[in-house]
Amino acid sequence: MSLDTDAASRDGRRRRSVADRTMGPIARYLTDDHARLDDLLTRGAADPAAYAEFRAGLLRHIGMEEKLLLPAAQRARGGEPLPLAPRLRLDHGALVALLVPPATPAIRAAIRGVLERHNALEEGPDGIYHACEQLAGHDGAALLTSLQAFPEVPVHPHVDSDLVLGATRRALARAGYAFEDFEA
Numbered sequence: 001m002s003l004d005t006d007a008a009s010r011d012g013r014r015r016r017s018v019a020d021r022t023m024g025p026i027a028r029y030l031t032d033d034h035a036r037l038d039d040l041l042t043r044g045a046a047d048p049a050a051y052a053e054f055r056a057g058l059l060r061h062i063g064m065e066e067k068l069l070l071p072a073a074q075r076a077r078g079g080e081p082l083p084l085a086p087r088l089r090l091d092h093g094a095l096v097a098l099l100v101p102p103a104t105p106a107i108r109a110a111i112r113g114v115l116e117r118h119n120a121l122e123e124g125p126d127g128i129y130h131a132c133e134q135l136a137g138h139d140g141a142a143l144l145t146s147l148q149a150f151p152e153v154p155v156h157p158h159v160d161s162d163l164v165l166g167a168t169r170r171a172l173a174r175a176g177y178a179f180e181d182f183e184a
């Protein structure tokens with residue numbers, strides 16, 4: 001196991017441990033999915049099948065948040081979106097753009113960098129997941145069931161072109177990131 005793999009495994013175990021102690025079932029489910037995706041991204045550096053599973057899983061995870069979690073929170077707030085919803089959506093756009101080109105080390109580093117910042121907004125007692133769980137109240141069980149049943153998202157082949165890289169850089173910039181910030 002590489003140092004990166006060791007660190008990712010420790011981080012995933014830490015996340016699960018914290019989630020198990022302090023969060024309800026929705027936050028636990030989504031935080032555990034983060035840990036699973038982190039592991040797949042780490043393994044994907046040497047295993048194309050793991051990276052393919054990561055891509056599909058991340059698209060599904062983003063879909064769960066965009067189609068179910070954030071709209072449920074907005075409904076519970078009388079139509080008012082969560083204050084961090086626009087930030088999360090910009091990150092989602094950047095992440096989806098990063099999944100289009102082939103998985104070079106620079107692309108994987110950028111994905112990891114965005115996810116580290118993004119996941120910190122979602123996890124923990126002050127995160128979006130906890131807030132959404134509190135807002136869901138009695139509807140939380142139904143929301144969890146919907147999250148668990150969310151379908152796989154179609155994944156298209158990578159596109160390797162300068163136009164795609166330019167669009168990816170622009171998506172990162174809209175979200176407040178610079179591709180160069182993540183290059184090794």
